[in-house]
Amino acid sequence: MYPHITYNKENGLAYIAFSGNEIEKSIESEDELFVEDIDKNGELVGIEILSVRRLQRKFAEFSSSTEEHISPEMIPAYIIPFVVSHQKIC
Numbered sequence: 664m665y666p667h668i669t670y671n672k673e674n675g676l677a678y679i680a681f682s683g684n685e686i687e688k689s690i691e692s693e694d695e696l697f698v699e700d701i702d703k704n705g706e707l708v709g710i711e712i713l714s715v716r717r718l719q720r721k722f723a724e725f726s727s728s729t730e731e732h733i734s735p736e737m738i739p740a741y742i743i744p745f746v747v748s749h750q751k752i753c
Contacts, residue, residue: 670715677712684708696721 667680684702686709691698696718698711712718 675715677715678709679712680709682706682708694721 665681665683668677669680670677682702684706686700687703688701689698690701696713698713700708700711702708
C-alpha cells in the first residue's frame with residue numbers, strides 16, 4: 664500500500680514510495696536534501712531523504728521552533744508541501 668515509508672536509522676536516510684512504477688530518472692534537489700524518482704510518464708515514484716537529521720534542522724528553522732526533535736515517523740508531514748509542488752515532473 665502506498666505511500667510506503669522506509670527509514671534507515673543507521674545511515675539517517677528515508678524513502679517515501681508513492682508507487683511501484685519503474686524509475687526512469689532521479690533528480691537531486693538544489694539543497695542536496697532530496698532525490699526525486701520519476702517514471703517514464705513524469706510521475707513522482709518516490710522521494711529519498713538524504714539526511715533525516717538535516718531535514719529536522721531545516722524544519723525547525725522553517726517553523727521557528729527551538730525544538731529539533733522530530734521523529735522519523737513524522738517525516739511525511741514535513742515534506743507534504745514539497746510533494747504537492749512536484750506531483751508531475753516533465
